Amino acid sequence: xxxxxxxxxxxxxxxxxxxxxxxxxxxxxxxxxxxxxxxxxxxxxxxxxxxxxxxxxxxxxxxxxxxxxxxxxxxxxxxxxxxxxxxxxxxxxxxxxxxxxxxxxxxxxxxxxxxxxxxxxxxxxxxxxxxxxxxxxxxxxxxxxxxxxxxxxxxxxxxxxxxxxxxxxxxxxxxxxxxxxxxxxxxxxxxxxxxxxxxxxxxxxxxxxxxxxxxxxxxxxxxxxxxxxxxxxxxxxxxxxxxxxxxxxxxxxxxxxxxxxxxxxxxxxxxxxxxxxxxxxxxxxxxxxxxxxxxxxxxxxxxxxxxxxxxxxxxxxxxxx
Numbered sequence: 001x002x003x004x005x006x007x008x009x010x011x012x013x014x015x016x017x018x019x020x021x022x023x024x025x026x027x028x029x030x031x032x033x034x035x036x037x038x039x040x041x042x043x044x045x046x047x048x049x050x051x052x053x054x055x056x057x058x059x060x061x062x063x064x065x066x067x068x069x070x071x072x073x074x075x076x077x078x079x080x081x082x083x084x085x086x087x088x089x090x091x092x093x094x095x096x097x098x099x100x101x102x103x104x105x106x107x108x109x110x111x112x113x114x115x116x117x118x119x120x121x122x123x124x125x126x127x128x129x130x131x132x133x134x135x136x137x138x139x140x141x142x143x144x145x146x147x148x149x150x151x152x153x154x155x156x157x158x159x160x161x162x163x164x165x166x167x168x169x170x171x172x173x174x175x176x177x178x179x180x181x182x183x184x185x186x187x188x189x190x191x192x193x194x195x196x197x198x199x200x201x202x203x204x205x206x207x208x209x210x211x212x213x214x215x216x217x218x219x220x221x222x223x224x225x226x227x228x229x230x231x232x233x234x235x236x237x238x239x240x241x242x243x244x245x246x247x248x249x250x251x252x253x254x255x256x257x258x259x260x261x262x263x264x265x266x267x268x269x270x271x272x273x274x275x276x277x278x279x280x281x282x283x284x285x286x287x288x289x290x291x292x293x294x295x296x297x298x299x300x301x302x303x304x305x306x307x308x309x310x311x312x313x314x315x316x317x318x319x320x321x
Contacts, residue, residue, distance in 0.1 A: 039298040040282035056155030060193030074132040092132040094120040119195040126186030156191035159314035181318040199304035213302040218284040220317035227275030236299040
């Protein structure tokens, strides 16, 4: 894991000490304060945004719960006919059984036993036209998924839009650079639905014993996902030098944490009512490099859980990642 960087004078500025569980509106000045101090932030969702992401999760779960033989039909091409710089490895359905683990030291460090048997639907934003979508021409169980493509793409587009707007808040030049690269070479941003199998013994173990994928940094600008109470994702908070589980109730605080006056799902007195009302955003290596570590890339790790865990997660990337 790369070094976290040293605190800047901004980290110690007055007004920069909000609790990490405070859900903020995207245009709140405290958003940048949280990012500079911790590298991650929780943003409010509207009721419509929440419902869209919930629907994307539901359809992703339905697809990834199909029999292996049926799901394996939806594996994509390794090359885009127009944008040859787009990395399409693993496009569509991916299954990682125990026997397929790479034995190199790097992979052995990242992919631990709890990571085995994970199912995944991998989408590259600039390659929707060559992605093998379920229900398109399908006569098997995939035909029952209905609007899987439209919902998945809409969910990814929503998360992408939030990322780009947040990037504009950080630096308009960074957002312009991202747009320029995407226009010329296609959008390499990725959206993944991961289904992690249950591990019954996980409940009684410490976080270290539950590691399914050890601490690592994402290469992009931002990674974000809808909040949940699955308990399977920890991020490292450099302000407290401690791991924080962003899928536990304590992260969101009583009633889900405070929020701005935005029209938030199930809100009462301006407070978000549930983790599903927010997205958790954390910075990647590209943003840390661009800001010269003023905003740190956030180490994070996946943990095994007592029940199956579905993660619908988006990463904003460009071709410099």
